[in-house]
Amino acid sequence: MATIYDVxxxxxxxxxxxxxxxxxxxxVKPSTLQRILQVADEIGFVPKTEAVTRARRGVGRLGVMAPLTSYPSFGRRLNGVLRATRDSSWEIVVYDQESAAVTSPTLAMIPLTRRLDGLIIMSLPVDDVVAQRLVTQQLPTVLVDTQHSLFSSVAIDDGEGGRLVAEYLLERGHERFAFVSEEKRGQRGHLRPEARLEAFRKTLAGAGLDLPDSHVRHVSYMVEGGRRAAHELLNLPVRPTAIFAHDDILASGVxxxxxxxxLRVPEELAVVGFDDADVAEPLGLTTVRQPLEESGELAAQILLGQLATPGRSVHQTTLRLSLVVRSSA
Known part of the structure; x- marks a missing residue:
């Protein structure tokens, strides 16, 4: 058996x-970590304590990994996971990551070092090297809000959300638009706000209307970030009459x-968010509702099915979105 000294x-x-x-x-420096992982994969290294764990039938523990688990959307998805496992003896372990833009070192190491029977990865990209390691180490994995050909996944069509908002605002007669997004936290990965913005902009273009870059703001994820961005947009020489925020927290700031x-809302400024978070209804916020609890529950059910019947085929599930119209637009 390969040892730490061999590695x-x-x-x-x-x-x-x-x-x-x-x-x-x-x-550990990323380049050094990658070299260690490559060697470990090549020689089949497994830490001694993990070898003992794998010799057992299972540890009764499922991992849930996500970026910034303080986000309201994560809490709702986690509630779905807990709902799917509440009548069982599974222990749920949460791993928090700083960014959704890069594959985390912890995710890269989990197949070797974490005592898990299965893993749910939410809103984090999985590169091909890590994906192959998860498969090789036989750790059943389900993705939420992201996709990879080696794993089953549960996701939404973010482009559909952008189209829904654009079509609704066009129907209401708006011609000047803006978009407020969370700033990027890294260089890798296709972030959800980009997909929503792309579809929003494309739908407007189909109606002969423009969304210039000067009408797009990327800000920190907080109410004050949305508020500051909205003030900048409303200071433009020709201000927008409708602002689409990539989630309800930023929309609250708008x-x-x-x-x-x-300003009178929606007469002078229409505001639309995304998620249908807990704050949306009290604020009268028009928003795109995504089935957050359902996505977590379904992911957990798929993972439990894989654990009960190894070798199940990979499939991707896309959940539908809907526009909830309230007083803000």
Whole structure:
């Protein structure tokens, strides 16, 4: 059986560096971590404690990994996972990641170092190397809000959401538009706001209307970020009459900016969000509802099915969106 010393020798690092990679991968340089992982894959290295765990039937533990688990949307998806597993003895372990834009070191190491029977990955890209490692190490995995050909997934069509909003605002007679998005946190991955913006812009273009870059803002994910972006947009020489925010938190900030300026909503400014979060109904926010709890519950059900019947075929499930019309637009 390959040992940590074999990995260290072939990767040309010290055994302590391999140990650090196993226990705290975020503290190891990405290039070094990748080299250690490559060697571990090549020689079939499994940490001793994990070898013992794998010899057992199972540890009764499912992992859920997502970026910034403080997001309201994650909490609702997690509720769906818990609902699917509440009548069983499964323990749910949550792994929080800083960004949805890059594959995390922890995700790269989980197949080797985490004692899990299965994994649900939410809103995180899975590159081909990590995907193959998950498959090779036989860790059943289901994706939510992202896709890879090796895994079953549950997702929405973000483009459909952008189209729904554009079509509705066009029907209401709007001709000047703006979009407020969460700023990128990295360079990799196709982020959901980009897909929504692309479809929103394309639908407007089909009606002969433009959404210039000057009418798009990328801000920090908080109410104040949306508020600041809205003020910038409303300061333009020709201000928009409708603002689409990529989620309800940012849309809340847009509504605050309208109130700051004494603008009548929706007569002088229409505001549309995304998610139908808990804040949407009290604010009278028109928004795109996505089935967050359902996505988490369905992902957990698919994962439990894989655990009960290994070798199930991979399939992608796309959940439908709907526009909830309230007083803001």
């Amino acid at each position: 260290a020798k072939l990767a040309e690092v010290s055994p302590s560096t391999v140990s650090l990679a196993l226990n705290n991968p975020g503290r 509504l605050m900016a309208a109130r700051d300026r004494g």
